[in-house]
Each structure stands twice: as structure tokens, then as C-alpha cells.
Amino acid sequence: MADRGAKRPTVSVPDDWPAHPDLTLALNGMGGFDWDLDSGRLHLDPPALELFDVPPGTYDERPATLADHVPPTEAARLDALVARALKDGSDSYGAYFRVRHRDGALHWAHCQGSIRRDASGRPRRVIGVVRDAGEEYTQAAERLAVDEERRRHNSVVERTTAALAHARTVHDVIAVLADDQGLSRLGAENIILGLVEAGRIRLVSEGKAGSFIPDHEVTRVGDEFPMSEVVRTLAPRFIASRTEFATGYPRLWPAIEPLDIGSAAYLPLIAQGRTIGVIGLFYQRESAFRDQERNLLIALGSSISQSLARSMLYDQEHELAAGLQKAMLPRRIPGVPGAQIAVRYRSARLGRDIGGDWYDVIPLPDGRVGAVVGDVQGHDTQAAALMGQLRIVLRAYATEGHSPATVMARASAFLKELDTDRFATCVYVDADLSTGAARFVRAGHIDPLLRHAEGICRRLPVAGGLPLGLSAEFTRLDYPVTTVHLAPGDTLLLCTDGLVEEPGTDIDDGLRHLTAEVRHGPQDVQQLADRLCTLADRRPGEDDMAFLLLRRLGNPHHDIAGRVQRQIAPADPEGLSAARHMIRAAVRAWGARERAEEIELVADELITNALLHTEGPAVIRIEMPHGAERRLRLEVEDPSSNLPKRREPGEAGVSGRGLLLVDRLADVWGVEPRGSGKCVWCEFNCP
Structure with missing residues (x-):
């Protein structure tokens, strides 16, 4: 590379004007060359020889003589460029290359050649100029460095x-x-x-x-x-x-x-x-x-x-928003005898980090407990405010003792009266932990999961209705009730879709994955809740989540899977109706749905006989063993010591058919005297 102040050839300035081209080239650091391709002679004028650092009188006009003054890689590249220009019919060529001076220093140069051809197109001579390019190369390198920076x-x-x-x-x-x-x-x-x-x-x-x-x-x-x-x-x-x-x-x-x-x-x-x-x-x-x-x-x-x-x-x-959300959720979960309960809420990692997800646990009359998980549409403060109102209203309706279907219908009507364009999904369960009977209603929400004490986890197919607000809008307020039996050791999971949904995946896949995690998770509901939160934090999601875990306490290997009892006073039609409802719910919850009508009919007959033919209250008791021999036992106890007798009624008789009906429908029945009266019992095989 040449220095910026490279020595120029000394030339005299003639008096004629304009200057001769040779003088113009010499003053601007350029030398000329003439290459006769037929003879192979390459003529260089003095400025060109000086650029190659060839002493005067030592150059023999042979191109090979310049080989020592050009690095081999540069020479090969230059030869290939010239050969291609000669063959492809070009009129000229140009190239940058480096020249090695006698002191070993490398200097940048540029040559430009004009190819002269004969009538047939054959190249005969190359006439051109060669010049020092060190200064412009330095400037170009500086510009490149500046551009790169x-x-x-x-x-x-x-x-x-x-x-x-x-x-x-x-x-x-x-x-x-x-x-x-x-x-x-x-x-x-x-x-x-x-x-x-x-x-x-x-x-x-x-x-x-x-x-x-x-x-x-x-x-x-x-x-x-x-x-x-x-x-x-x-x-x-x-x-x-x-x-x-x-x-x-x-x-x-x-x-x-x-x-x-x-x-x-x-x-x-x-x-x-x-x-x-x-x-x-x-x-x-x-x-x-x-x-x-x-x-x-x-x-x-x-x-x-x-x-x-x-x-x-x-x-x-x-x-x-988080403060509002926290204020809307219950401050504490009440202790529930016979159950372990864990609740969790996690805000989303995107959006406003707030939504309408909520949970609640509601003490109910007769020792029952209500559990609810829901989700108001949207992810903003309005969703959180609506969630708070809806949670309080649903709790009030449930505490009043309404049935699950009525609670859901009234909550839907309330949301419609708020004149909002939002709707809400919800799943609500009314559970009797003494018997294990659990009644579910679902409003557009995902199904709950149930992990049995034996370790099996499954999705509960709960019949559902429209989301809250929409069902009232379309006057479809009938919510079907699904009854399930919770055995001791069973764990129920109610959750919002934020726990199972992932962007780009089907919600059923998420539910299957969640089912597997719950199945293999710890028995303690608090530890299981922490595990589910950790798993949810690892995957992407734009929705908040809430879930509730309820585990029924008790020995899962106890002989009795469920037992209910109720006393009915004479002339108490409401008590009789409540007893019928209790029997119906227990039988269905224990999986005896195929014989439910027979059991209900026999129970109704025995209760009616006890109230009609004795003085004082009747006590009805129904229980189901937990083991493989599923034989449901029904007992009706009254204060009378008179034992009933089976008799065949006449063709025109209107009574006497009660025990005959019991005998035909029950697998086995009998009467036991008790110290304070008697007990009529019967058993039903429930495969």
C-alpha cells in the first residue's frame, strides 16, 4: 500500500498548451503500458516502471520479469481476469492488485486496459494505464471502518x-x-x-x-x-x-x-x-x-x-388490579368438618394480569358444604368487579338453602339484571360429607376431576347448562343436576380453564394432562395445589386461573361407603319430602342408579306404613357397604312393638299390598324388634 505522499516522477513542464497526455498521466501518478499479444512484449513507460519499483534499464519488456514484483496470489487472480476478458470479447478490463517493492513492502495499484482487436475479433494489443491506488484504498478502508462502526x-x-x-x-x-x-x-x-x-x-x-x-x-x-x-x-x-x-x-x-x-x-x-x-x-x-x-x-x-x-x-x-382481585376473593376458607380443602389463584403473565376467576367454599344447612369455581368473561377490573358481585350473590342464594339448580338459575338472572355484556361460567357442588352425596350443576364450565382413594383419576361428565347471564337472556334457566358419590379419601378438583389451556392446543389435551398430574400427585391437598401451581407456571398462558381441591376425610377401606339417617315426625309432609330426596340423592350417589326406583318405592311404602299405623316419629336409615359385595340396606324404625304381617289382599282389597310390594322388590327383608319398638329392614343387591 502506497503512502499518501508517495514520490511522483520528476518531469519538466513544456511551454506548449494544452499539456501532452503523457505529462498529464505522469503528474497524476499514472504510467502507461502497451502489450503486444502477438510478440508477447509488454512495454512500460518510466512512470509505470517506477510504480513497479523496477530500476531503469533492467526491464526486458517480458511480462514474466514482473512476476517478482507481484505476489503469486495477486498474479494468478490478475492473469485469470485478463484471460477471461480476452476470451469473452470484452473491450476493456480493470483490477486492483498489490505490488511488492524491492524493500518487501506491498503497495496497492490499479490497472485499466483497453483491448484492441482485428477485424475477425482476435485480440492483438492491450493498451492501458497503471496507477498508485494506495491513498484511495486507505480512504475506502477508513470509510468501511466508519460504516462498520x-x-x-x-x-x-x-x-x-x-x-x-x-x-x-x-x-x-x-x-x-x-x-x-x-x-x-x-x-x-x-x-x-x-x-x-x-x-x-x-x-x-x-x-x-x-x-x-x-x-x-x-x-x-x-x-x-x-x-x-x-x-x-x-x-x-x-x-x-x-x-x-x-x-x-x-x-x-x-x-x-x-x-x-x-x-x-x-x-x-x-x-x-x-x-x-x-x-x-x-x-x-x-x-x-x-x-x-x-x-x-x-x-x-x-x-x-x-x-x-x-x-x-x-x-x-x-x-x-391485583389488590382489587384479592379484595374480591374470600379472605379465608372456613374449616369444614370431614374434609381437607385447598384453594389457589394465579394471575396471568400477560394482559392486565387480572381476570374474573374465583373460588368459594360455603357452609350450608344440615352440615353440608358448597364449593364453587367460576370465571367471568374478560381480563380487566370490570371482570374482577363482576366476579366479586357474582360470588357474593351466589353465596347468599346457597346459604339460604336453595337447591344447586335454583342457586345457579338465580345467579344467572342476577348477572343479566346488571345490564352488562359479560357472561360467566361456573361449576357448583353441594356435598354432604357425612354420606358422600354430592350434587353438581355446571353453567358452561369445564368438567371437574375426581381422584378416587384407590388412585384412579377421571373426568366427571357433569350435565351442563348455558353460562350465567346467557341462560337468563335466552330464558333457559333449567340446570340439570348430576349426583356423584364421594367416598372417603376421594379428592375433587374444580378449576377454571386457565389451569388447562395452552395457546395452540386443544383443551381436551390439557384436561388429559391435568388428569395425569392429579393422579400421580401427592395425597395432601395443599401439596397437590402447590404442585399444580408450579406446573402451570412453567407453561405459557394468557389467562388467570383458580382452582379448588376438596378431599373427603375418612378411612377409604371402611366397611360402610355411605350412611344417611333422618327422623320424620307424624303429619310432617315437608319431612317426608326431604326424606325422599335424601334417599334419591344417596342411592344415585352410591352408584345404585339401576335399582333407584325400586329402592325409592320400597322406602316410601315403609315410611308411609310407619307413619300411618304407629304413633310417634319414624326413623329411616340407609347405608351401603364399601367392599365388593355392594348390598344396600334400608331400615325404617318406629316406636310400635306390633310386628307387621304379610297377607294376601282380596281382589277388592285396597290395603295389605305394602309388604307384598317389599317382598317382590327387595332381595331380602325382615323385621327386628328393638327395645323402643321395631325395625323393618330390607336389602338390595347393587352390582
Whole structure:
């Protein structure tokens, strides 16, 4: 490569004007050549010989003589270029190449040749010029270096801005900037970030481990620190060396001195005309921070400011929404005798981080318990407010003692009366933990799961109706009731779809995966709830979630799977109706649905006989063994010691058929005297 002040050939300036072309070429560092292709002779004029550093009188006009003055790789490339131009009919060619001078130095040169051909197109001569290209190559290299530096700086801003686009919280912003990738992207050794709060700067990112400076987590804006200075002046502060650190900030220097820091840049983070924070970037090297680098850092600070302002607003909204959500959910879950209960709520990681999911546990009359999980449409504060209203109303209707279908219908009508365009899904269960009878109603919600004490987990196919609000809108308020038996040790899971849904997957796949997790999960419901939350946190999702686990206590291997008992006073039609309902629910819950009508008919006959033919109350008791021999036993006890007798009624008789009916429908029956009366019993095989 030639020096910028390369020696030019000495030429005399003639008096004639205009100057001869040879003079023009010589004065501009160019030499000429004439290559006779027929003879192979290559003539070089003195300026050309000087460019190749060939002493005058030593050149024999043979191209091979120049081989020692051109590196082999350059010569091969140049020969191939010329040969191709001669063969493909080109009129000219041009190329950059390097020339090796006698001192071993390499210099850039450029040749331009014009190919002269005869009438047949055959190349006969090449006439051209060769010139020193060192200066222009140097300038081109400098331009390339500048362009490359500019591209690198632009890339830093673009890649950092792209990464910050996915940051939603202040924690996300810190993670983008301060992790290993962020530091590598910025070319920094360490980064700290402080937020301005009430005249103070609170450090929210302390940088790498071991770089935290004690007693500087919170500093005042008026202190003599770089971050404080940046907040006061609204201008960046560039510290070029360790010496500048020591002299400019003596209070800070004792903490900085042990760290591997050579220079630093403190940038104000300004959004909407006010400083919201300061970021400090630290480098191992000492740097004067040239104008281009300073402009880069200022642009970077602007991008970080916008992202940080957006994240701070997001965090504020989330805190407000989360507070509202927490206020709407029950403060505590009441203790329920005979059951273990665990509830969990997790906000979404996207959106407003709030939704209308809720859970509740409701003590009911006669020792029963209600459990509900629901989801109001939407992910905003309105959804949370509607959720709170709906939860309270549903609890009130259930506490009044209404049946599950009535509770659901009234809640739907209430939601419609609020004149909102939102609807809600819900699943509600009314469980008698003494018998295990559980009545379910479902309003557009996903089915619950039931894990049996034996370890089997399955999806409960609960009959459903329209979502709350929609059923009232379309006057379809009939909600079917599904009765299921909860044996001791069984665990019930009610959840919202946020626990099972994943973007791009079918909800049935999510339910199958959840079923497997519950089946293999711990028996303790609190531990199982924690496990389900951990699994949910690992997968992507844009929905919040709520779920409730209820485990019926008791020995799962006890002989009795279920037992119910009720006393009915004479002339008490409501008591008789309640007893019939109790029998119906228990029989269906215990899986004796095929013989339900027979059992109900026999029970009704025995109760009626006891109330008609004796004085005093009747006590009805029904139980089912837990083992393989499923034989349901029905007992009706009254205070009379008179034993009933089976008799055949006449053709015109209107009585006497009760025990005959019992004998025909029951597998076995009998009468037992008791100290205070008697007991009529019967048993039914229930495969």
C-alpha cells in the first residue's frame, strides 16, 4: 500500500498548451503500458516502471520479469481476469492488485486496459494505464471502518430495543439489560438501574454479584454522586477513567476502587418530560467516549426510558388490579368438618394480569358444604368487579338453602339484571360429607376431576347448562343436576380453564394432562395445589386461573361407603319430602342408579306404613357397604312393638299390598324388634 505522499516522477513542464497526455498521466501518478499479444512484449513507460519499483534499464519488456514484483496470489487472480476478458470479447478490463517493492513492502495499484482487436475479433494489443491506488484504498478502508462502526452501534440500539419490546414489568426490563446476553449486547461489564421516587434514587438493579456498594441502595438527588448529578442536570455523565472517578466523586471512589471498572456512562431516563430513573453502564477499559459513542448511548437511554415508563405503568396497574382481585376473593376458607380443602389463584403473565376467576367454599344447612369455581368473561377490573358481585350473590342464594339448580338459575338472572355484556361460567357442588352425596350443576364450565382413594383419576361428565347471564337472556334457566358419590379419601378438583389451556392446543389435551398430574400427585391437598401451581407456571398462558381441591376425610377401606339417617315426625309432609330426596340423592350417589326406583318405592311404602299405623316419629336409615359385595340396606324404625304381617289382599282389597310390594322388590327383608319398638329392614343387591 502506497503512502499518501508517495514520490511522483520528476518531469519538466513544456511551454506548449494544452499539456501532452503523457505529462498529464505522469503528474497524476499514472504510467502507461502497451502489450503486444502477438510478440508477447509488454512495454512500460518510466512512470509505470517506477510504480513497479523496477530500476531503469533492467526491464526486458517480458511480462514474466514482473512476476517478482507481484505476489503469486495477486498474479494468478490478475492473469485469470485478463484471460477471461480476452476470451469473452470484452473491450476493456480493470483490477486492483498489490505490488511488492524491492524493500518487501506491498503497495496497492490499479490497472485499466483497453483491448484492441482485428477485424475477425482476435485480440492483438492491450493498451492501458497503471496507477498508485494506495491513498484511495486507505480512504475506502477508513470509510468501511466508519460504516462498520455505525452499523455496530445501530445494531446495539436495534437489538436492545427489540429485546425491550417484550419486557412488560420493571423486572423484565432489568432482566433484558443486566443478564449475560444484555451485557454482551451492550459491551458493558456491569449495569445498575435506579428509579426516582420522592426526591430519592432507589437502586432496583445492583448489577453483578459482588458489585453491590453498601449504603448506596437509596441516595438523595442532592448527593454528590453521578446518578444524583444526572437527575439534577437531566444530562448524561461520562466518566472516562479511574482517575476521573477518584477526583470527581471522592465519596464514591472507595467503593469503586476495588471493582474492575475503567470508565462509566450514566444516562438519565426521561419520559414525558420528567426523569424517572438513571442507568449506569460500566466498562473495563478507559474510554474518552467519542461523539458517535455518546450519541449511541443517548439513543439507547431514550429507548430504555420508554420501555421503563411503560413497565412502571404496567406494574402500577397490576398492583391496583391485583389488590382489587384479592379484595374480591374470600379472605379465608372456613374449616369444614370431614374434609381437607385447598384453594389457589394465579394471575396471568400477560394482559392486565387480572381476570374474573374465583373460588368459594360455603357452609350450608344440615352440615353440608358448597364449593364453587367460576370465571367471568374478560381480563380487566370490570371482570374482577363482576366476579366479586357474582360470588357474593351466589353465596347468599346457597346459604339460604336453595337447591344447586335454583342457586345457579338465580345467579344467572342476577348477572343479566346488571345490564352488562359479560357472561360467566361456573361449576357448583353441594356435598354432604357425612354420606358422600354430592350434587353438581355446571353453567358452561369445564368438567371437574375426581381422584378416587384407590388412585384412579377421571373426568366427571357433569350435565351442563348455558353460562350465567346467557341462560337468563335466552330464558333457559333449567340446570340439570348430576349426583356423584364421594367416598372417603376421594379428592375433587374444580378449576377454571386457565389451569388447562395452552395457546395452540386443544383443551381436551390439557384436561388429559391435568388428569395425569392429579393422579400421580401427592395425597395432601395443599401439596397437590402447590404442585399444580408450579406446573402451570412453567407453561405459557394468557389467562388467570383458580382452582379448588376438596378431599373427603375418612378411612377409604371402611366397611360402610355411605350412611344417611333422618327422623320424620307424624303429619310432617315437608319431612317426608326431604326424606325422599335424601334417599334419591344417596342411592344415585352410591352408584345404585339401576335399582333407584325400586329402592325409592320400597322406602316410601315403609315410611308411609310407619307413619300411618304407629304413633310417634319414624326413623329411616340407609347405608351401603364399601367392599365388593355392594348390598344396600334400608331400615325404617318406629316406636310400635306390633310386628307387621304379610297377607294376601282380596281382589277388592285396597290395603295389605305394602309388604307384598317389599317382598317382590327387595332381595331380602325382615323385621327386628328393638327395645323402643321395631325395625323393618330390607336389602338390595347393587352390582
